[in-house]
Amino acid sequence: MAQKAAKTLAARNTSRLNQTLAATLLIHGFFLLLRALVFRSSFTRKSLVLYLLFSAPQWFINLQFERLGRPKVNPDGSIRRSGEDLEAKGLTEYMWDVTYWTYGCVFFAATVGDRAWWLWGIIPLYSVYLAYTTFMGVRQGYTDAAGVPQPQAATSKRQQKLEKRGGQKISYR
Structure with missing residues (x-):
């Protein structure tokens, strides 16, 4: 069972990347076919x-996911590199949000028309919201009301409940 975690991550990444590739080809193919065959008059240069x-940012993100997340396998079948975790928090999570939102925008642009591309403008607004909430959370998390940094002792929920009931008090040395 050597490298079980690496094998699990590689299998999960491969599955997720294959699903993403299929969804990307399906959504973008739907847009091109619908616009070229059904709504020919609205399929202009604009x-x-x-x-x-x-759709370029989403294609770029998919290429980055392929480059960073696709496992590298040796000829004998062993895993050389399992790839980065595609379910990580932070920037990777934001990149998945952009990918899924772009899928929706492409679908609506295919069915409704070019005005649906205005939906894509929500992504920068969402970025500003995430940056603001992150900044405010960090700012409030490490300071008290006067702005003085306060180290907090980490207590578990069980310890907090016990202390609240007046039961077993835990003293820290």
Whole structure:
């Protein structure tokens, strides 16, 4: 059972990347087919430029996921590199949000029209919201009301409940 964690991560990354590739091809193929066959009159140069402009970040993110997350396998079948964790918090999570939001925008642009690309403008607003809440959380988490840094002793929920009931008090040395 050598490298069980690496094998599990590699299998999970491969599955997720294959699903993402299939969804990307399906959504973008749907847009191109629907616009080229059904809504021919609205498939103009402007429409194509908007499509390329607003779907380019998602294509770039997919390439980054492929480059960073796809496992590298030796010829004998052993894993050389399992890839980065594609379910990590932070920037990776934000990149998945951009990918899924772009899927929705491409779908709505295919069915409703070019005005649906305005939905893509929510992504920068969401970025500002995330940055603000992160900044305020860090700012409030490490200071008291006067702005003085306060180290907090980490207590478990069980310890807090016991102290609240007046039961077993825990003293820290």
